[in-house]
Amino acid sequence: MTFPAGKLKTMASSWWDSKTKSPLKPATKTPVKGTVFALQPEMSSQQAVGILVSFKQILGYRPSKNVIKKGGYLNKSEFVGNLLQELQSEFNKKQKGHPPAIQEKGVSINAAISL
Secondary structure, three states, rough: OOOHHHHHHHHHHHHHHHHOOOOOOOOOOOOOOOOHHHHHOOHHHHHOOOOHHHHHHHHOOOOOHHHHOOOOEOHHHHHHHHHHHHHHHHHHHHHHHHHHHEEOOOOOOOOOOOO
């Protein structure tokens, strides 16, 4: 089975947008440099775990929570890039006895996301 990088990238990007641009999300305050608030990620790792259930429909299994970066994500590009890299690594391990997953043609896991 080929690693579905394109579908996962699209889903992760849309999911990020739905969580960070929600009208229910409190307005972002401008962090003051040198304070603890300036270090907070835009999305916490606890919130990011929610996407794993959605990935089950594409991968056929629910990825482990270990694919989520501890400490959260500063921006969409970091979220999508890191998550896809971790998912592909886990996917390859699950394909034991099979050759490593081949990336979809024309889809770069580390490609930058334009915001």
